[in-house]
Amino acid sequence: MENIKEILLKSFDAELTPQERELLDEALQHSEELRKEKQEIEQMRTFFSGQDTSFESGFADRVMERLETPAKTIEMYSIFKRVAITGIAAIIALLIAIYFIDGSLTLNAVLGISGYSADGADLSVLNLQNYENIILP
Amino acid sequence: MPYGEDKALVEAVKSGDNTAFRQIVLKYEKLIAGVVKGMIGNDGADDVGQETFIRFYRSVGQYKGKAGLGTYLVRIAVNLTLNEIKKRSKRKWFPLNDYDNGHRAENDFERMETSELISKAMTQLEPDFRSVVVLRIVQGYSTKETAEILQIPLGTVLSRLARGQEKLRGILKKLGYRYEEG
Numbered sequence: 001m002e003n004i005k006e007i008l009l010k011s012f013d014a015e016l017t018p019q020e021r022e023l024l025d026e027a028l029q030h031s032e033e034l035r036k037e038k039q040e041i042e043q044m045r046t047f048f049s050g051q052d053t054s055f056e057s058g059f060a061d062r063v064m065e066r067l068e069t070p071a072k073t074i075e076m077y078s079i080f081k082r083v084a085i086t087g088i089a090a091i092i093a094l095l096i097a098i099y100f101i102d103g104s105l106t107l108n109a110v111l112g113i114s115g116y117s118a119d120g121a122d123l124s125v126l127n128l129q130n131y132e133n134i135i136l137p
Numbered sequence: 138m139p140y141g142e143d144k145a146l147v148e149a150v151k152s153g154d155n156t157a158f159r160q161i162v163l164k165y166e167k168l169i170a171g172v173v174k175g176m177i178g179n180d181g182a183d184d185v186g187q188e189t190f191i192r193f194y195r196s197v198g199q200y201k202g203k204a205g206l207g208t209y210l211v212r213i214a215v216n217l218t219l220n221e222i223k224k225r226s227k228r229k230w231f232p233l234n235d236y237d238n239g240h241r242a243e244n245d246f247e248r249m250e251t252s253e254l255i256s257k258a259m260t261q262l263e264p265d266f267r268s269v270v271v272l273r274i275v276q277g278y279s280t281k282e283t284a285e286i287l288q289i290p291l292g293t294v295l296s297r298l299a300r301g302q303e304k305l306r307g308i309l310k311k312l313g314y315r316y317e318e319g
Contacts, residue, residue: 009299013273013280040316044306047314048255048274053171055183060162062183063190064155 004031008038012045143206150197161206162190168207168276169214175271176218176264177225178256185221189214204285211276212286215268222264258308266301269294274302 004027007020016024027034095105102109149157169189173182192213193200200209255275259267272283273294280298284291310316 006299009302010295012302013298014295036318039318040306041302043316044302044309045274047251047309048270048305049277051171051175051252051255051275053174053252054167055170055186059166059170059183059186060159063162063187064159066187066191067155067158067194 004034005037008034009041012041144202147197147200147202147206150194158190158194161193165207165210166190169210171276172211172214172271173218174252174256175259175275176215176267177221178253178260181221181225185214185217188217192217208282208286211272212288215272215286219264219268222267254312254314258305258312261308262301262304266297266304269297270301270305273298 004024007016007024010016010020011024028038095110098109099105102114104114106114108114143161146157146161150161166186169186170182173185173189177185189210193210200206204212259271262270268287269283272278272286273280278286280291280294284294287294
Protein backbone atom coordinates (compact mmCIF):
# COMPACT_ATOMS: atom_id res chain seq x y z
CA MET A 1 0.00 0.00 0.00
CA GLU A 2 2.87 2.36 0.89
CA ASN A 3 4.41 1.73 -2.49
CA ILE A 4 1.17 2.50 -4.31
CA LYS A 5 0.82 5.74 -2.32
CA GLU A 6 4.28 6.75 -3.48
CA ILE A 7 3.30 6.01 -7.05
CA LEU A 8 0.12 8.02 -6.61
CA LEU A 9 2.04 11.05 -5.32
CA LYS A 10 4.63 10.65 -8.02
CA SER A 11 1.90 10.62 -10.69
CA PHE A 12 1.19 14.30 -10.02
CA ASP A 13 4.73 15.44 -10.68
CA ALA A 14 6.50 12.93 -12.85
CA GLU A 15 5.84 10.58 -15.69
CA LEU A 16 5.15 7.06 -14.55
CA THR A 17 6.63 4.00 -16.18
CA PRO A 18 4.06 1.79 -17.98
CA GLN A 19 4.27 -0.73 -15.14
CA GLU A 20 3.70 1.94 -12.50
CA ARG A 21 0.77 3.35 -14.48
CA GLU A 22 -0.80 -0.09 -14.76
CA LEU A 23 -0.29 -0.77 -11.06
CA LEU A 24 -1.82 2.56 -10.09
CA ASP A 25 -4.83 2.23 -12.39
CA GLU A 26 -5.57 -1.20 -11.06
CA ALA A 27 -5.21 -0.10 -7.46
CA LEU A 28 -7.45 2.91 -8.07
CA GLN A 29 -10.09 0.65 -9.52
CA HIS A 30 -10.15 -1.57 -6.48
CA SER A 31 -9.44 0.76 -3.59
CA GLU A 32 -11.93 3.39 -2.55
CA GLU A 33 -9.46 4.68 0.02
CA LEU A 34 -6.89 5.34 -2.66
CA ARG A 35 -9.46 7.06 -4.87
CA LYS A 36 -10.38 9.30 -1.93
CA GLU A 37 -6.73 10.05 -1.31
CA LYS A 38 -6.20 10.98 -4.95
CA GLN A 39 -9.20 13.28 -4.82
CA GLU A 40 -7.95 14.99 -1.66
CA ILE A 41 -4.53 15.58 -3.16
CA GLU A 42 -6.12 17.06 -6.28
CA GLN A 43 -8.29 19.37 -4.19
CA MET A 44 -5.37 20.39 -2.04
CA ARG A 45 -3.24 21.21 -5.08
CA THR A 46 -6.06 23.26 -6.57
CA PHE A 47 -6.47 25.09 -3.28
CA PHE A 48 -2.81 26.10 -3.23
CA SER A 49 -2.27 26.77 -6.88
CA GLY A 50 -2.92 29.92 -8.82
CA GLN A 51 -2.87 32.28 -5.88
CA ASP A 52 -2.77 35.89 -6.98
CA THR A 53 -0.20 37.40 -4.69
CA SER A 54 1.48 40.79 -4.79
CA PHE A 55 3.33 43.19 -2.57
CA GLU A 56 1.65 46.34 -1.31
CA SER A 57 1.49 49.10 -3.90
CA GLY A 58 4.61 51.22 -4.37
CA PHE A 59 6.95 48.24 -4.08
CA ALA A 60 9.18 49.40 -6.94
CA ASP A 61 9.47 52.86 -5.34
CA ARG A 62 10.54 51.28 -2.07
CA VAL A 63 13.19 49.21 -3.84
CA MET A 64 14.54 52.27 -5.66
CA GLU A 65 14.58 54.26 -2.42
CA ARG A 66 16.45 51.48 -0.66
CA LEU A 67 18.88 51.31 -3.53
CA GLU A 68 19.83 54.94 -2.99
CA THR A 69 20.05 54.83 0.80
CA PRO A 70 23.15 52.66 1.06
CA ALA A 71 24.81 54.81 -1.61
CA LYS A 72 24.59 57.79 0.76
CA THR A 73 25.95 55.68 3.59
CA ILE A 74 28.87 54.56 1.44
CA GLU A 75 29.58 58.18 0.53
CA MET A 76 29.57 59.22 4.20
CA TYR A 77 31.86 56.33 5.01
CA SER A 78 34.36 57.33 2.32
CA ILE A 79 34.39 60.94 3.59
CA PHE A 80 34.92 59.70 7.14
CA LYS A 81 37.71 57.41 5.94
CA ARG A 82 39.52 60.27 4.22
CA VAL A 83 39.25 62.53 7.29
CA ALA A 84 40.37 59.70 9.57
CA ILE A 85 43.42 58.86 7.42
CA THR A 86 44.46 62.55 7.27
CA GLY A 87 44.05 62.84 11.06
CA ILE A 88 46.09 59.70 11.75
CA ALA A 89 48.83 60.91 9.36
CA ALA A 90 48.97 64.28 11.16
CA ILE A 91 49.24 62.57 14.57
CA ILE A 92 52.08 60.31 13.34
CA ALA A 93 53.95 63.31 11.88
CA LEU A 94 53.53 65.16 15.18
CA LEU A 95 54.84 62.22 17.21
CA ILE A 96 57.88 61.90 14.90
CA ALA A 97 58.59 65.62 15.28
CA ILE A 98 58.31 65.37 19.09
CA TYR A 99 60.64 62.38 19.12
CA PHE A 100 63.28 64.27 17.11
CA ILE A 101 62.99 67.39 19.27
CA ASP A 102 62.79 65.76 22.71
CA GLY A 103 64.45 62.41 22.00
CA SER A 104 61.59 60.54 23.67
CA LEU A 105 57.88 60.01 23.45
CA THR A 106 56.97 60.26 27.12
CA LEU A 107 53.70 61.83 28.17
CA ASN A 108 55.53 64.98 29.27
CA ALA A 109 57.23 65.24 25.90
CA VAL A 110 53.95 64.79 24.10
CA LEU A 111 52.30 67.38 26.32
CA GLY A 112 55.26 69.75 25.76
CA ILE A 113 56.22 69.99 29.46
CA SER A 114 59.28 67.75 29.52
CA GLY A 115 61.55 70.74 30.36
CA TYR A 116 59.66 71.49 33.53
CA SER A 117 59.70 69.76 36.87
CA ALA A 118 57.94 70.58 40.14
CA ASP A 119 61.27 70.74 42.08
CA GLY A 120 63.00 73.17 39.79
CA ALA A 121 60.02 75.34 39.18
CA ASP A 122 60.91 78.97 38.62
CA LEU A 123 58.56 80.69 41.06
CA SER A 124 59.50 84.12 39.76
CA VAL A 125 57.16 83.51 36.93
CA LEU A 126 54.38 83.74 39.47
CA ASN A 127 55.63 87.27 40.38
CA LEU A 128 55.96 86.38 44.08
CA GLN A 129 58.11 89.47 44.94
CA ASN A 130 54.84 91.29 45.54
CA TYR A 131 53.89 88.83 48.24
CA GLU A 132 57.00 89.01 50.49
CA ASN A 133 54.91 88.75 53.65
CA ILE A 134 53.48 85.48 52.73
CA ILE A 135 55.10 82.76 54.82
CA LEU A 136 55.72 79.78 52.78
CA PRO A 137 55.96 76.47 54.62
CA MET B 138 8.42 36.35 -22.30
CA PRO B 139 10.69 37.68 -24.99
CA TYR B 140 14.09 36.76 -23.58
CA GLY B 141 15.70 39.49 -25.67
CA GLU B 142 13.80 42.11 -23.73
CA ASP B 143 15.19 40.86 -20.42
CA LYS B 144 18.66 40.65 -21.88
CA ALA B 145 18.47 44.25 -23.02
CA LEU B 146 17.21 45.35 -19.60
CA VAL B 147 20.01 43.50 -17.84
CA GLU B 148 22.63 45.02 -20.14
CA ALA B 149 21.16 48.47 -19.43
CA VAL B 150 21.31 47.82 -15.68
CA LYS B 151 24.93 46.73 -16.06
CA SER B 152 25.71 50.05 -17.68
CA GLY B 153 24.11 51.89 -14.75
CA ASP B 154 20.61 52.52 -16.08
CA ASN B 155 18.37 52.57 -13.01
CA THR B 156 15.24 53.03 -15.12
CA ALA B 157 15.88 49.62 -16.64
CA PHE B 158 16.32 48.19 -13.16
CA ARG B 159 12.99 49.69 -12.13
CA GLN B 160 11.38 48.01 -15.14
CA ILE B 161 12.78 44.67 -14.01
CA VAL B 162 11.34 45.23 -10.52
CA LEU B 163 7.93 46.09 -11.96
CA LYS B 164 8.01 43.08 -14.25
CA TYR B 165 8.98 40.49 -11.66
CA GLU B 166 7.63 41.81 -8.37
CA LYS B 167 4.48 39.67 -8.61
CA LEU B 168 6.48 36.51 -9.20
CA ILE B 169 8.79 37.25 -6.28
CA ALA B 170 5.82 38.15 -4.07
CA GLY B 171 4.26 34.77 -4.84
CA VAL B 172 7.40 32.91 -3.86
CA VAL B 173 8.29 34.91 -0.75
CA LYS B 174 4.74 35.24 0.59
CA GLY B 175 4.11 31.61 -0.22
CA MET B 176 7.02 30.66 2.00
CA ILE B 177 6.75 33.10 4.91
CA GLY B 178 3.37 34.78 4.60
CA ASN B 179 2.94 38.53 4.73
CA ASP B 180 5.14 39.23 7.72
CA GLY B 181 8.44 40.62 6.49
CA ALA B 182 7.80 39.51 2.91
CA ASP B 183 8.15 43.03 1.57
CA ASP B 184 11.64 43.37 3.06
CA VAL B 185 12.78 40.03 1.65
CA GLY B 186 11.31 40.99 -1.72
CA GLN B 187 13.17 44.30 -1.73
CA GLU B 188 16.40 42.60 -0.71
CA THR B 189 15.99 40.14 -3.59
CA PHE B 190 16.07 42.93 -6.16
CA ILE B 191 18.81 44.87 -4.34
CA ARG B 192 21.00 41.74 -4.30
CA PHE B 193 20.39 41.25 -7.98
CA TYR B 194 21.30 44.88 -8.70
CA ARG B 195 24.53 44.69 -6.71
CA SER B 196 25.64 41.44 -8.33
CA VAL B 197 24.23 42.03 -11.80
CA GLY B 198 27.71 41.52 -13.24
CA GLN B 199 27.56 37.89 -12.14
CA TYR B 200 24.39 37.22 -14.11
CA LYS B 201 25.48 35.58 -17.33
CA GLY B 202 22.03 34.75 -18.66
CA LYS B 203 22.35 30.96 -18.37
CA ALA B 204 19.08 30.87 -16.45
CA GLY B 205 16.13 33.06 -17.32
CA LEU B 206 15.97 36.31 -15.38
CA GLY B 207 12.81 35.22 -13.56
CA THR B 208 14.40 31.93 -12.54
CA TYR B 209 17.53 33.75 -11.36
CA LEU B 210 15.50 36.18 -9.27
CA VAL B 211 13.40 33.37 -7.80
CA ARG B 212 16.60 31.56 -6.82
CA ILE B 213 17.80 34.66 -4.95
CA ALA B 214 14.38 35.07 -3.35
CA VAL B 215 14.22 31.44 -2.17
CA ASN B 216 17.71 31.63 -0.64
CA LEU B 217 16.95 34.90 1.13
CA THR B 218 13.63 33.54 2.37
CA LEU B 219 15.27 30.38 3.71
CA ASN B 220 17.82 32.58 5.51
CA GLU B 221 14.96 34.63 6.94
CA ILE B 222 13.22 31.47 8.16
CA LYS B 223 16.46 30.34 9.83
CA LYS B 224 16.93 33.74 11.46
CA ARG B 225 13.38 33.80 12.75
CA SER B 226 13.46 30.27 14.07
CA LYS B 227 16.30 31.39 16.35
CA ARG B 228 14.10 34.13 17.76
CA LYS B 229 11.74 32.23 20.03
CA TRP B 230 9.49 35.24 20.57
CA PHE B 231 8.69 35.54 16.87
CA PRO B 232 7.93 32.02 15.68
CA LEU B 233 7.46 31.51 12.00
CA ASN B 234 7.06 27.78 12.23
CA ASP B 235 3.68 26.91 13.71
CA TYR B 236 4.31 23.22 13.32
CA ASP B 237 3.79 22.51 16.99
CA ASN B 238 0.80 24.79 17.31
CA GLY B 239 -1.58 22.92 15.06
CA HIS B 240 -4.08 22.41 17.88
CA ARG B 241 -4.73 26.16 18.07
CA ALA B 242 -5.76 26.23 14.48
CA GLU B 243 -9.03 24.33 14.70
CA ASN B 244 -11.79 25.82 12.54
CA ASP B 245 -9.57 28.59 11.22
CA PHE B 246 -11.21 28.02 7.86
CA GLU B 247 -14.36 29.66 9.08
CA ARG B 248 -12.77 32.96 10.00
CA MET B 249 -9.69 33.34 7.83
CA GLU B 250 -9.24 34.38 4.23
CA THR B 251 -7.82 31.88 1.76
CA SER B 252 -4.47 33.65 1.46
CA GLU B 253 -4.11 33.71 5.25
CA LEU B 254 -4.97 30.05 5.47
CA ILE B 255 -2.51 29.12 2.78
CA SER B 256 0.17 31.04 4.56
CA LYS B 257 -0.76 29.44 7.89
CA ALA B 258 -0.66 25.98 6.38
CA MET B 259 2.65 26.62 4.62
CA THR B 260 4.38 27.93 7.71
CA GLN B 261 3.65 24.62 9.38
CA LEU B 262 5.77 22.84 6.82
CA GLU B 263 9.51 22.45 7.26
CA PRO B 264 11.42 25.02 5.16
CA ASP B 265 12.88 22.47 2.73
CA PHE B 266 9.44 21.08 1.90
CA ARG B 267 8.00 24.57 1.77
CA SER B 268 10.31 25.82 -0.95
CA VAL B 269 9.59 22.81 -3.15
CA VAL B 270 5.82 22.97 -2.61
CA VAL B 271 5.70 26.73 -3.25
CA LEU B 272 7.67 26.48 -6.48
CA ARG B 273 5.95 23.40 -7.86
CA ILE B 274 2.37 23.62 -6.61
CA VAL B 275 1.80 27.31 -5.91
CA GLN B 276 3.93 28.81 -8.67
CA GLY B 277 3.49 25.97 -11.13
CA TYR B 278 7.13 25.41 -12.06
CA SER B 279 7.90 21.99 -13.49
CA THR B 280 9.81 19.57 -11.30
CA LYS B 281 12.87 20.07 -13.51
CA GLU B 282 12.68 23.85 -13.15
CA THR B 283 12.17 23.49 -9.39
CA ALA B 284 15.29 21.35 -9.20
CA GLU B 285 17.23 23.94 -11.22
CA ILE B 286 16.06 26.86 -9.09
CA LEU B 287 16.84 25.12 -5.82
CA GLN B 288 19.96 23.48 -7.27
CA ILE B 289 19.03 20.06 -5.90
CA PRO B 290 18.60 16.71 -7.71
CA LEU B 291 15.28 15.94 -9.38
CA GLY B 292 14.82 12.89 -7.13
CA THR B 293 15.08 15.12 -4.06
CA VAL B 294 12.42 17.43 -5.48
CA LEU B 295 10.08 14.49 -6.03
CA SER B 296 10.60 12.99 -2.59
CA ARG B 297 10.19 16.38 -0.87
CA LEU B 298 7.06 17.01 -2.90
CA ALA B 299 5.59 13.68 -1.90
CA ARG B 300 6.29 14.17 1.78
CA GLY B 301 5.34 17.85 1.67
CA GLN B 302 1.98 17.07 0.08
CA GLU B 303 1.24 14.35 2.60
CA LYS B 304 1.96 16.76 5.43
CA LEU B 305 -0.02 19.59 3.87
CA ARG B 306 -3.03 17.34 3.43
CA GLY B 307 -2.98 16.61 7.15
CA ILE B 308 -2.37 20.26 8.05
CA LEU B 309 -5.35 21.37 5.97
CA LYS B 310 -7.56 18.85 7.74
CA LYS B 311 -6.34 20.14 11.11
CA LEU B 312 -7.12 23.68 10.02
CA GLY B 313 -10.68 22.61 9.31
CA TYR B 314 -10.61 22.20 5.53
CA ARG B 315 -13.34 19.88 4.36
CA TYR B 316 -12.44 17.83 1.31
CA GLU B 317 -15.36 17.39 -1.04
CA GLU B 318 -16.41 13.86 -1.70
CA GLY B 319 -16.79 12.96 -5.31
